[in-house]
Amino acid sequence: MLTLRKAHERGHANYGWLNTNYTFSFANYYDPQHMGFRALRVINEDYVAPGQGFGTHGHRDMEIITYVLEGALAHKDSLGNGAQIVPGEVQRMTAGTGIQHSEFNASDSEQVHLLQIWLLPETQNLPPSYEQKAFSLVETPSDLKLVASRDGRDGSVTVHQSVDLYAAVLEPASEVVHVLQPGRHAWVQVARGQVTVNGQPMEAGDGAAISQEEKVAIATGPDHSAEFLLFDLA
Known part of the structure; x- marks a missing residue:
């Protein structure tokens, strides 16, 4: 949903x-x-x-x-x-x-x-x-970069909550997929550009709450790049 x-x-x-x-x-x-x-x-x-x-x-x-x-x-x-x-x-x-x-x-x-x-x-x-x-988001385009987590893994900053926060810059005609473990939820916040999130069109400033889904698929069209944040939440 x-x-x-x-x-x-x-x-x-x-x-x-x-x-x-x-x-x-x-x-x-x-x-x-x-x-x-x-x-x-x-x-x-x-x-x-x-x-x-x-x-x-x-x-x-x-x-x-x-x-x-x-x-x-x-x-x-x-x-x-x-x-x-x-x-x-x-x-x-x-x-x-x-x-x-x-x-x-x-x-x-x-x-x-x-x-x-x-x-x-x-x-x-x-x-x-x-x-x-x-974090070198621009140097690793179309890749989810973990920027905050409870355990500070992969060089992320440490937060005192069961949250994994990812950031990404997507080039045109790109897609990233994040798998949600059972019982986890996601929030996607579009910072720039236009994307589809599980097929739903979104643009800069839009957010989306995602629950009871197995994955979050974020894609750009052939004419649009984008930057967004993805929260994986308990």
Whole structure:
């Protein structure tokens, strides 16, 4: 069973410095029919204006993943970490017992386009921690790349939840197939381009919840490339 969440159906807010779309309920957008999917609680597609960003603020008991599509996002936190996140990198922050951080567009001329993802941790009150790694998606097109997992295997960042997160850049006329083990579920989030997911057409901003299926087949047509995230969830 595949349930589609179209881009235009998402919540939306424009604060001038931030133009954002909410796949699930967040901030002032509340929809009881879209509170998350399994352990996946937030997918916000953010566009941050040059020189702007999120001032210092706190989080608790959440696994936060940042995936930058365009531009560079400057991060600072109360653990002493400071870094820029650019396309091809994945940042994981475990909020745990509490962490303060800020995120700013590092450019004075270009916007930042990113996906911010929150996962519910399987254990509360974890020690706060931070991790950031680069992945060569462009160098391995049409291949599912594991970028986050509970055991940190294959060089992925470690999340405290039974989730495998894959990212991929598909060239035109390509297909990848991910097998779902019994009792597992999937969420596909299209970041760019157009694909079909188990035969269902999807485009940038669309998401899909997949349950009671043996596999997830994602394909591009002859005239379209695409970039997407695939969550394999308990």
